[in-house]
Amino acid sequence: NAGVMQNPRHLVRRRGQEARLRCSPMKGHSHVYWYRQLPEEGLKFMVYLQKENIIDESGMPKERFSAEFPKEGPSILRIQQVVRGDSAAYFCASSPEGGNQPQHFGDGTRLSIL
Amino acid sequence: SQELEQSPQSLIVQEGKNLTINCTSSKTLYGLYWYKQKYGEGLIFLMMLQKGGEEKSHEKITAKLDEKKQQSSLHITASQPSHAGIYLCGADYGWDDKIIFGKGTRLHILP
Numbered sequence: 001n002a003g004v005m006q007n008p009r010h011l012v013r014r015r016g017q018e019a020r021l022r023c024s025p026m027k028g029h030s031h032v033y034w035y036r037q038l039p040e041e042g043l044k045f046m047v048y049l050q051k052e053n054i055i056d057e058s059g060m061p062k063e064r065f066s067a068e069f070p071k072e073g074p075s076i077l078r079i080q081q082v083v084r085g086d087s088a089a090y091f092c093a094s095s096p097e098g099g100n101q102p103q104h105f106g107d108g109t110r111l112s113i114l
Numbered sequence: 115s116q117e118l119e120q121s122p123q124s125l126i127v128q129e130g131k132n133l134t135i136n137c138t139s140s141k142t143l144y145g146l147y148w149y150k151q152k153y154g155e156g157l158i159f160l161m162m163l164q165k166g167g168e169e170k171s172h173e174k175i176t177a178k179l180d181e182k183k184q185q186s187s188l189h190i191t192a193s194q195p196s197h198a199g200i201y202l203c204g205a206d207y208g209w210d211d212k213i214i215f216g217k218g219t220r221l222h223i224l225p
Contacts, residue, residue, distance in 0.1 A: 004156075033211070033212065035215075041217070042217040042218060044215075045213065056212060058212075091156060093157075105156045105157035107155055108155070
């Protein structure tokens, strides 16, 4: 019974490159959330998606960041033209339909920008 | 200012001792989550509290949400090395589905 699967676990990119982070929710979960954890800071909400829909992207930077959760396949968080400040741990969480359901987290992707 | 304050920021406890971590919200909570994060790993869901005065336990960990639903405490009895890690409280304010996290409490257990 797999939990939330994120890959890769570690990703190294040079400034200006693109980073793609993947998240497969737990079986039966249709809600996906992305959070970012900067060094010495708490987890910050980025975006909340359901299949083929972005529900809340209030925590996403306006430029270079995008997220999708297609009908088939994992959710993707995409960062274009990465900069040093994008270095962080990116966590994905999922929850099932219905209110008052806890979010279950993956192990995260640690992004390092050279 | 921070919506959710956790205290203490870090805690060093002798194995076998009890300890308490607090989480205070500046606004009324719809729900409160407790997670544990081991260094360099993901978050493990511990408990979710919704009703004022609610108390839940899991093994040696007990969490309570106060009647006014603005503060929660997490209590560990007879701490063990396996309890070491970062404890995060997360707030659900009810108007959306995101969790607002505190900055965490780093717990170290001395053998």
